[in-house]
Amino acid sequence: MIGDDLDELLDDASGSRASYRSRPTGGGRGSHGSRGSRGRARRRGRTAHKLIAVLVVVAGVLCGGIYGAGKVIGRVTAGESAIDYSGPGDGSVIIQIQAGSTARDIARVLASAEVVRTPAAFVNAAAADERSRSIQPGFYRLRQHLRAADALATLLDVKSHTLFRLTITEGMTVKQVLTALAERTGQPLPALEEIVRRPGELQLPSYAASVEGYLYPFTYDLRPGASATATLKGFVDRFRTETAGLGIEAGAAALGRTPQDIVTIASIIEREVKNPDEGPKVARVIYNRLADTSGRFRRLDLDSTTRYALDEYEGPLTQSQLASNNPYNTRKVAGLPPGAISNPGKWALESALHPADGPWTYFVSLPKSNVTIFATTDREWQEALARYRSEGGS
Numbered sequence: 001m002i003g004d005d006l007d008e009l010l011d012d013a014s015g016s017r018a019s020y021r022s023r024p025t026g027g028g029r030g031s032h033g034s035r036g037s038r039g040r041a042r043r044r045g046r047t048a049h050k051l052i053a054v055l056v057v058v059a060g061v062l063c064g065g066i067y068g069a070g071k072v073i074g075r076v077t078a079g080e081s082a083i084d085y086s087g088p089g090d091g092s093v094i095i096q097i098q099a100g101s102t103a104r105d106i107a108r109v110l111a112s113a114e115v116v117r118t119p120a121a122f123v124n125a126a127a128a129d130e131r132s133r134s135i136q137p138g139f140y141r142l143r144q145h146l147r148a149a150d151a152l153a154t155l156l157d158v159k160s161h162t163l164f165r166l167t168i169t170e171g172m173t174v175k176q177v178l179t180a181l182a183e184r185t186g187q188p189l190p191a192l193e194e195i196v197r198r199p200g201e202l203q204l205p206s207y208a209a210s211v212e213g214y215l216y217p218f219t220y221d222l223r224p225g226a227s228a229t230a231t232l233k234g235f236v237d238r239f240r241t242e243t244a245g246l247g248i249e250a251g252a253a254a255l256g257r258t259p260q261d262i263v264t265i266a267s268i269i270e271r272e273v274k275n276p277d278e279g280p281k282v283a284r285v286i287y288n289r290l291a292d293t294s295g296r297f298r299r300l301d302l303d304s305t306t307r308y309a310l311d312e313y314e315g316p317l318t319q320s321q322l323a324s325n326n327p328y329n330t331r332k333v334a335g336l337p338p339g340a341i342s343n344p345g346k347w348a349l350e351s352a353l354h355p356a357d358g359p360w361t362y363f364v365s366l367p368k369s370n371v372t373i374f375a376t377t378d379r380e381w382q383e384a385l386a387r388y389r390s391e392g393g394s
Contacts (some may be wrong), residue, residue, distance in 0.1 A: 082120035089143030089150065094164075094224050097155075099137040103127070106135065110151055114144045121148040131156050138221040139164035164224060168235065170217040170345035171270035173308065177215050177235070177343065187228050195229055202233045205240070207249070207259040213267050213340030214239045242346060251353040255287070260339070266348040267340035271304040273365055278372045279351030285360050285374065290335065297361060300330040308341035316394045367393045 093113045097106055103126040107119035116122045125148040126132035135155050141163055142154050154160050166184050168177055174196055182189040195202070196211040208214055215232070216239035222231060252259045265286055269279045289297040307313055309328035310321055322329075328337040344352075362375040364384050368391040373384040 080120040081118055082124050083118045084121040084148050085117045085145045086147065087145055089146040091144040092141060093144055094139055094141050096139050097135065097137050101135075101137065103132060106155070110142075113142075115142050115146055115151050116148045117145075122151060125149045125152045136161050139224055164222045165219060166222055167219040168215055168217045168343060170348070171267075171342045172215075172217065173342050174210075174212045174215060175311065181228075181231065185222060185228075185231075192228055192232070195232060201229050202236045204236055205259070208263075209260050209339040211236075213263040213343055215343045216242055217343055217345045218242070243349060246346070246349055246353060248349070248353065255353070255355075261336060262349065262352045263344065264336050264340045266344035266352040267342040268302060268304055269348040269351050270342045270344045271308070272302070272363075273372050274370060275372070276347040276351075279348055280354060280356035281358060281360060281374050282363055282372070283351045283355035284358050285363050287355050288359070288361050292361075299332070299334055300336070302330045305330045305337045305341055308337075364388045364393075367391050 093115065095109050095113050095115065097109065101109075103123050104119060107116065107122035107126070110116045110122055111119045129149075129152060132152060138161065140155060140160055142151060142160075146154070164184075166180060168180075172180075178189060178192040178196065181187065182192055199211050202211065202214075204211065204214055211232075215235040218235075218238050220231075220234065220238075248259045248262055252262045255262075257265075265283060268286065269282050273279065273282055286300065289300055303317060303322075305328045306317060306322060306324065306326075309326040310317075310324065312321065322331055325332065327333055328341065330337060358374070359376045360374040362381040362384065363372050364375075365372045366388055373387065375381040375384045
């Protein structure tokens with residue numbers, strides 16, 4: 001349509017110019033000729049304006065098309081050949097994708113490792129699949145000599161993504177962490193257990209009683225080929241980094257406790273409650289019991305510490321288990337257990353450092369509603385226990 005309109009306007013313009021050049025100049029028809037000239041001039045003006053407008057539109061479309069094509073071509077191929085492998089691939093290689101990598105960054109890594117034949121082949125495959133934006137940083141094992149689309153599919157596969165990744169969740173014990181690490185890396189569990197029994201190379205904080213409590217909850221990219229000691233040290237290093245601003249040593253001194261006490265109390269909070277906003281009140285219950293001089297509360301009476309000693313986390317504890325002789329049984333041993341019972345996260349550590357103000361000396365977490373009831377008097381405690389049993393607790 002633009003072409004037809006343009007031809008029409010050019011014809012009109014040519015006709016107008018021809019009429020203008022052959023304009024009569026006789027005097028007897030001056031009045032009539034003047035009106036005709038003015039009319040033709042107006043038509044020429046309108047025609048010229050239309051012509052200019054159309055030419056502007058055409059130029060804009062042409063320029064926009066050239067710019068747009070140049071932008072797309074530049075992004076996708078950047079003048080590179082997009083030659084692709086045709087086969088299903090062979091061999092195996094481990095590559096690392098850094099945080100913040102673009103499709104072209106990833107393409108270069110893959111091409112360098114001979115996973116894809118050319119970077120442009122992968123960039124084109126990524127541009128054709130919106131999911132490529134969700135590729136996560138980390139280590140991946142891929143076959144070499146793959147079609148670019150197959151390499152992309154491998155990077156998007158959750159199993160491939162988590163192959164070299166380990167998440168330590170808040171409240172996991174060292175034993176649980178080591179078991180998960182052995183399954184993920186293939187390293188023998190006994191060898192990992194030996195390291196934590198002799199943790200000299202892990203560079204624990206000077207106040208740490210053991211490794212328990214210092215393998216910081218976080219999602220880690222496991223470096224292929226790294227020694228078990230280096231990997232575990234990385235977990236401890238993360239504890240140092242994440243807690244550097246908490247002021248554990250100064251905060252412990254202000255509470256009349258040791259830094260190890262803070263980590264131990266935080267580890268109990270992790271195992272006793274799920275809701276972070278309840279942490280400071282649980283901490284206050286523990287501190288109130290530890291500070292009691294009346295003889296009313298001789299023990300902390302916590303199930304979580306006994307469960308840790310017995311490695312029993314499911315179902316109710318039996319009376320014989322509750323009466324077991326071990327230093328973590330806070331129903332029989334006064335004060336805090338000799339060390340942490342889990343690896344606490346930041347919210348639990350902050351709760352231990354900043355307990356809420358209150359007189360509470362009891363708490364119980366309800367099994368169904370997942371809330372914690374706090375009590376001060378024996379009557380309030382019995383009412384809390386009744387509600388706990390009504391929800392199936394035992």
